[in-house]
Structure formats: C-alpha cells, structure tokens
Amino acid sequence: MKIISKTIKFLPLFLMALAITSCSDDDDNNGGAVVPVQLNIVDTAIATADLSSLVAALQAADGNLVNVLNGSGPFTVLAPTNLAFETFLSDNGFANLEAVPTDVLSQVLLNHVISADLSSTDLTGLGAGYTRTNATGAGGNTMSIYFNTSNGVRFNDVSSVSTADVSASNGTVHIVDAVIGLPSIVDHAVNNSNFSALAGALTSEDLVTTLQGDGPFTVLAPINDAFSDFxxxxxxxxxxxxLNHVLVGAITSTDLVGLGNIYTNSLAVGPNDNAISLYSNTDNGVRFNGVSSVAIADVIGTNGIIHAVDTVIDIPSIVTFATADPNFSTLVTALTTLTPDTDFVATLSTVNGTSPAPFTVFAPNNAAFDDLGTPPAADVLTQVLLHHVLGNANVTSTNLVASNGAAPTMLNGQAITISLPGTGDNIADVTDGAGNTDIGIIAVDVQAGNGVIHVLNKVMLPSAD
Structure with missing residues (x-):
C-alpha cells in the first residue's frame, strides 16, 4: 500500500516533468517561447462538456465522420449543443441517438460541416447567402445552407450561433443552439425572406405538399421583387x-449550360392538358422564355434544386416562343415589320378558348426563310403567313400521327397535307397549297398556353388562286 501511494504521488510529478521536457524542446526550436499544442475539431468537441451529445452522435452515426474531422481540413463545424440534440430527438420522435437511422444521422451531421474555414467576421462581411455543406442533396450534389447575419449569425433560419469562432488546428467551430435538419426545396423557400412572396403563393395555392414530395424537382423561384412587378x-x-416554374429532375446550372438552347416541359398545363413548354437560352447567362434570368443558381435541397429568377414566368403564348427563340427571328420580322397592316402579334396572343385560339402553327425557321429569298410584298406575305396557321385546334404530334394524310384548312382558307413518316430527317412531310412537296416538319410540340408550334424547314406557299 505504501508503494502504491508513493507511486500515485509520484505520477503527477512524472507527467509534469514530461510536459517541461516537451516545452523545453519547443523552447529550443522557438527561441525560448512556449508554443501550446492546438486541439483539432474533434478534440475540441471532446473537451467541451456541452458538446458531448455531438461527440456521441459522431460515434453513433459513422466512425468515418470522426476520421474526416480529424483530417487536415479546413472545416467549419456548426456544433449543436446538448440541449439542441435533446430537442431534435424529441421533435422527431426518437428516444435516443441510437434510434436515429445511421444514414439519416450521418447526413444530418454532415449538414453541419462546411469544407472551408469561415469565421463569424467572414459571414458577417458577406451578410447573407448560400454556401455548401458536406451533406448530399438532390442529384448527388452537396447540400446548400443559407446564412443570414442581420441579427447574429443564423443558418437556414432555424439555428443561431451562441458561441462563435472556437479556433481549432484544422478549422473553426461555431456552437449553435439547434440541430439543422436536411432542407427540402420548400424549406429553402421558407428560410430565405427573399422568397417570402413565393412561399406565400405556394401555400395559398396548396402546392406545398407537391413540392415536398420525393421529386426531384427544379424550381425557378421568383424573388419578391419579381412578384411585385407581375x-x-x-x-x-x-x-x-x-407550376410553370417547376421542372421534373434535378437540373443544375451546369446542366442547363451544357444542354444549350432547348425546350423542356414544366408542370403547367395548356390546351388538352398538354404540358407547357419552357425555352431556356444560355447565350448570355441562363434565360427562360426570353423574359426571366437566373439571379442565384444551384440552391440544393433534399428533393430538388432552386434557381432564383428575376421575373415571374407567365404562361407563354405562341408569340412568347417566337420572340424568345432566335431561330424564329426572321419569322418575327415577317409577322411585324414586313406586314404592318396585319396585327399578327395580337391575333397569335389570343387567350386560349377565345376564337381563333388555340392555334397550331407550322413555323419556318430562319434557314427556311433564307431559302425563300427576297420576301414578297406585304399583301402576298400576309397570305403566306396565314397559310402556316391552323385556328381553333391544338394538334400535337400524337394527333398528326392519328391523322396521317389529313388536309387541315389554314387561316388563309387553303389546306395543307401532312404525310407520315417523313423522308430523310423529316418527322413528317408536308405538301403546301401550291403543291410543293419538299417541306418537312423537323421539330414538334412546342406547347404554349394558346396553341402548339411545329417547326418547318421550308416556307409553305399558298396556291396562286
């Protein structure tokens, strides 16, 4: 017993001697200055009593998370307190950490880890905005997190920093008062006050449940000023x-740029309940239907992606697509400048259900007009243009197939003949009123709110009679 007692008394002295030896080694290398050893993020959490639940969660979720945070970083960790974890478990019906599915707990914890060293001064300097966490969101993209420093430092409008800038050797820890759950696209819309008008509209139209579904969705989210101007x-x-702002799939801005100028479908519906088309142009940024541009891209949620846009995208008319798509620029000139006595714009903007809408428009592209050569006089050109429009009918490609060989009568009173399948690259062959047979439909089903467009590679000519 005496030997043990002496040993216990001696142990602190031995450890102190080791510490002195270590400091002496540092003194030799640093001119006599004592250099304390800085803890890394994991050791800092272990050494902080109010983060014991975080430490337990890291161990319960995935041992690899501990290895990640022991790495060189740099990281910024938003560290929930013990009370924050207690509230999280209670609110979600879990008896303890072990009851939380491992994959869910791992993603929740990764949603508190940012792969950059961000001090509170850095965040305050930025004011408000988005950064990325290490959680995985829609399409395998890293999750977005919204910060706002107008009143302290707050994340996703659910969690505030209670103790900032706890320095670690591989980054910074900010202790926060709530666990930050994994946000859906609806959560992101609600969390950011710049989307308050959108959030209110979604609620009033009972679309919140739809956008909380599995998705994935891509939402073109108008900012408040866009709603004010609409x-x-x-x-x-x-x-x-x-719904005209919602696309199916997780489409990033990189995807949009890679696809170039294309038509896709939104969840909005037009005549015959057909999905409304949306035209995206990437010649200068990303612009939709020629009226709305992306202001903030790639806000990633669990079930989709938000791109903030600067203008509400109304249900498009035939005229909307003609003016938005540069492939129809010569057609627009023909409909306006070259035929000043006929208000084609007003006619083709007629609201669906008001005669002569809906329309089926066979729209020659720029190359088709180039082949035509010098445009005819205005009165003749007017008849040519009317020969491309079928009134009071929204004939999609499916119905073109069903009516193979049909001869619809156009607005100039003459018929065209559509034959399927087309020859060469043509989807369908067309014979115009003048009997020309070298005309092809090369793209179909650009669906507007008041009609549908099919693209032609030649200008159709009416009979001289």
Whole structure:
C-alpha cells in the first residue's frame, strides 16, 4: 500500500516533468517561447462538456465522420449543443441517438460541416447567402445552407450561433443552439425572406405538399421583387403560373449550360392538358422564355434544386416562343415589320378558348426563310403567313400521327397535307397549297398556353388562286 501511494504521488510529478521536457524542446526550436499544442475539431468537441451529445452522435452515426474531422481540413463545424440534440430527438420522435437511422444521422451531421474555414467576421462581411455543406442533396450534389447575419449569425433560419469562432488546428467551430435538419426545396423557400412572396403563393395555392414530395424537382423561384412587378395580364390561374416554374429532375446550372438552347416541359398545363413548354437560352447567362434570368443558381435541397429568377414566368403564348427563340427571328420580322397592316402579334396572343385560339402553327425557321429569298410584298406575305396557321385546334404530334394524310384548312382558307413518316430527317412531310412537296416538319410540340408550334424547314406557299 505504501508503494502504491508513493507511486500515485509520484505520477503527477512524472507527467509534469514530461510536459517541461516537451516545452523545453519547443523552447529550443522557438527561441525560448512556449508554443501550446492546438486541439483539432474533434478534440475540441471532446473537451467541451456541452458538446458531448455531438461527440456521441459522431460515434453513433459513422466512425468515418470522426476520421474526416480529424483530417487536415479546413472545416467549419456548426456544433449543436446538448440541449439542441435533446430537442431534435424529441421533435422527431426518437428516444435516443441510437434510434436515429445511421444514414439519416450521418447526413444530418454532415449538414453541419462546411469544407472551408469561415469565421463569424467572414459571414458577417458577406451578410447573407448560400454556401455548401458536406451533406448530399438532390442529384448527388452537396447540400446548400443559407446564412443570414442581420441579427447574429443564423443558418437556414432555424439555428443561431451562441458561441462563435472556437479556433481549432484544422478549422473553426461555431456552437449553435439547434440541430439543422436536411432542407427540402420548400424549406429553402421558407428560410430565405427573399422568397417570402413565393412561399406565400405556394401555400395559398396548396402546392406545398407537391413540392415536398420525393421529386426531384427544379424550381425557378421568383424573388419578391419579381412578384411585385407581375400583373398577370392574361388572368392565368396562379397555380398554373407557379407550376410553370417547376421542372421534373434535378437540373443544375451546369446542366442547363451544357444542354444549350432547348425546350423542356414544366408542370403547367395548356390546351388538352398538354404540358407547357419552357425555352431556356444560355447565350448570355441562363434565360427562360426570353423574359426571366437566373439571379442565384444551384440552391440544393433534399428533393430538388432552386434557381432564383428575376421575373415571374407567365404562361407563354405562341408569340412568347417566337420572340424568345432566335431561330424564329426572321419569322418575327415577317409577322411585324414586313406586314404592318396585319396585327399578327395580337391575333397569335389570343387567350386560349377565345376564337381563333388555340392555334397550331407550322413555323419556318430562319434557314427556311433564307431559302425563300427576297420576301414578297406585304399583301402576298400576309397570305403566306396565314397559310402556316391552323385556328381553333391544338394538334400535337400524337394527333398528326392519328391523322396521317389529313388536309387541315389554314387561316388563309387553303389546306395543307401532312404525310407520315417523313423522308430523310423529316418527322413528317408536308405538301403546301401550291403543291410543293419538299417541306418537312423537323421539330414538334412546342406547347404554349394558346396553341402548339411545329417547326418547318421550308416556307409553305399558298396556291396562286
């Protein structure tokens, strides 16, 4: 017993001697200055009593998370307190950490880890915005997190920094008062006050549940100023306008740029309940239907991606697509400048259900007009253009197939003949009123709110009679 007692008394002295030896070694290398050893993020959490639940969560979720945070970093860790974890478990119906599925707990914890060293001064200097965490969101992209420093430092509008700038050897720890759950695209819309008008509209039109579904969705989210400026000139249903901002799939800005200038479909519906088309142009940024540009790209949630846009994208008319798509620029000139006595724009903007809408427009592209050569006089050109428009019918490609060989009568009173399948690269062959047979439909089903467009490679000519 005496030997053990002496040994216990001696142990602190032995450890102190080791510490002195270590400091002496440092003294030799640093001119006599004592250099304390800085803890890394994991050791800092272990040494902080109010982060014991975080440490337990890291161990319960995935031992590899500890290895990650022991790495060189740099990281910024938003570290929830013990009370924050207690509230998280209670709110989500879990008895303890072990009851949380491992994959869920891992993603929640990764949503508190940013692969950069961000001090509170850095965040305050930025004011508000998005950065990325290490959690995985829609399409395998890293999750977005919204920070706002207008009143302290707050994340996703659910968690505030209570103790900032705890320095570690491989980054910075900010202790926060709530666990930050994994946000859906609806959560992101609600969390950012710049989307408050959108969030209110989604709620009023009962679309929140839809956008909380599995998805994935891509939402073109108008900012508040966009809603303030929107007058809904055609009195379209707000729910349909909102759905015109939703695409199926997780489409990043990189995807959009890579695809170039294309048409896709939104969740809005037009004549015969056909999906409304959306035209994206990437010649200068990313612009939709020629009216709305991306202001903030790639806000990633669990079930989709948000791109903030600067203008509400109304349900498009035939005229919307003609003016937005540069492939129809010569057609637009023909419909306006070259035929000043006929208000084609007003006619082709007629609201669906008001005669002669809906329309089926066979639209010659720029190359088709180039082949035509010098445009005819205005009165003749007017008849040529009317020969490309079928009134009171929204004939999609499916119906073109069903009516193979049909001869619809166009607005100039003459018929065209559509034959399927087309020859060469043509989807369908067309014979015009003048009997020309070298005309092809090369793209189909650009669906507007008041009709549908099919693209031609030649200008159709009416009979001289």
């Amino acid at each position: 007058t809904n000139p055609d009195s379209n249903a707000l729910s349909n306008i909102l």
